[in-house]
Amino acid sequence: MRVVAAMSGGVDSAVAAARMLDAGHDVVGVHLALSQSAATLRESARGCCTIEDAGDARRVADMLGIPFYVWDMAARFKDDVVEDFVAEYSAGRTPNPCLRCNEKIKFAALLDKALALGFDAVATGHYAQVVERPDGTRELHRAVDVAKDQSYVLGVLTEDQLARSFFPLGDTTKPQIREEAAERGFYVAKKPDSHDICFIADGDTKKWLTQRLGEQPGDIVDTDGTVVGQHQGAYAYTVGQRRGLALGRPAADGQPRYVVQVQPDTNTVVVGTADLLGVDALVGDHARWCGPAPDGVVSVGAQVRAHGEEVPATAWADGDQVHVRLERRLRGVAPGQSVVLYDGTRVVGSATISAASLDRHATAAGSS
Template sequence: MRVVAAMSGGVDSAVAAARMLDAGHDVVGVHLALSTSAATLRESARGCCTLEDAGDARRVADRLGIPFYVWDMAARFRADVVEDFVQEYAAGRTPNPCLRCNERIKFAALLDKALALGFDGVATGHYAQVVEEVGADGTVRRELHRAVDPAKDQSYVLGVLDADQLARSFFPLGDSTKPQTREEAADRGFAVAKKPDSHDICFIADGDTRGWLAGRLGEQPGEIVDETGSVVGSHQGAYAYTVGQRRGLGLGRPAADGQPRYVVDVDVPRNQVVIGPADLLGIDAIRGDHARWCGEPPAGEVEVGAQLRAHGEELPARAWVDGDDVQVRLQERTRGVAPGQSVVLYDGTRVVGSATIAETWRT
């Protein structure tokens, strides 16, 4: 097969490209230029789109002896990921930009361009597995499963892939642990073998999400109120708060009962941040929209595992399709679930699909 290997400049994508080549595929390395000002990002930035990263990817490709290109997708990334991120926070939601990037850039824009150029698919350094199941009629169905290494499993951020995208996707690292990947990179002579992992949000190099948002949305002073509606403080922008947040509230006095207080709601129309005790954070019902299915959607009500954060615990639940929405009922209450986050559903290790959390409540 002719395969595009998405090379971020890190150790994972380097080894993924090498394994695809070892498997006999015709591999071309591609680095995505996602920033219009990559030179302004500090070295070893939290992201994967600096000039340093592009150079690291090129050196790996040279060592492998494969063609290498840089594809400029900065405008698409800005519109589909960065502006979406700002709009979601402005609406009082808490988005996950990694899922949006996978959905709209790596497995939409990148894959579409690769297919248009005659390639058969895209390989990335994500830790997940693709399992092929042969049906009774002989048709082959590709399923997305968790990686063998729970500590590195990235199936959550791949839960946005649909069946067609999954059919063209390759994840060569799904059967490995991170130490094994680094050891293999060192054995192959890759200079990135000891390169630190990228963290947090790639387009916010200093990690200051609140300051970054303030620079784009400006100050929007408002009230912080408790669950009774009493004003207990003020804020400079409700977009800087998320459900479940405890630190950085800037309250002048403790609660009467001395217990910690958390953000329990971000009321955008009133420009209010509502705080309350931890008990008010508990929810066990979720309505999700923007559903994405890695195969056929569930038929009727099914038992699933529901994961609500990239590195969160899988919770037992029941789920069903409700028109354009997905309804999820957790067997136990959990805390700190914010609209805008994603719920990814599992059947054992298999990813069923995902949805964006639109509403939560207690049954």
């Protein structure tokens, strides 16, 4: 097969490209230029798409003897990922830009361009596994290395996209990948991993958002409406947050308080006690299925963070929505996060959480 190997300049994508070549595929390396003003050098483990990264990817491609190109997708990345990220926070939601990047860039823009140029598939260095069923269709599964598993951020892929995707690292642990890279003589064998969020190099999301949205002073209120503090922008807060609240009035019961709601319409942040954070009922929009949509109510595992716990649940599809009932409560679930559903190690699909609540009727019934 003719395969585009997405090469970020890191160790994972380098080994992924090498493995695709070893498997007998006709491989071309492609580095995605996602920044409109790329830095020359990487200043930390955060960030991506520096000129240094592109150079590292090119050196690996040269060692493998494969063609190498840089595809400029900075404008598409800005519109579909960065601006979406800002808009979601402005609306009081907490997005996951990695899922959006996989959906809109790596397995839409990149894959579409590859297919238009006559390639058959795209390979990346994600830690996940694609399993082919007897009928030739494919399933997305968790990686062998649980600590590095990235199936959560790939939960937006459709069955058609899976049919044209390769994840060569899914059966290997990260230490083994670094060892293999060293044996192949790759300079990037010891290169530090990148950390989210890639376009916020210093990791200070609040400062980054403030630079783009400006200060928007408002009230922090208790659940009874009492003003207990001030903020400089409700967009900088997320459900479940405890640090950085700087409340002027301590709680009467002395218990710590958390963000329980962000109200962008009134520019208000609502805080309350930890017991208000527990939810067991989720509604997700923009449902995407890695195969057929669930038929009726099905038992699944639900995960709401990239490295969060998987909770037993039931779920059912309703058009573009999915409804999820968790068997136990989760804390700090915010609108805008993604819920990814599993059947064992298999990814069933995903949705963007639009509402999270405590199903008090179900709770009361279960306790009777």
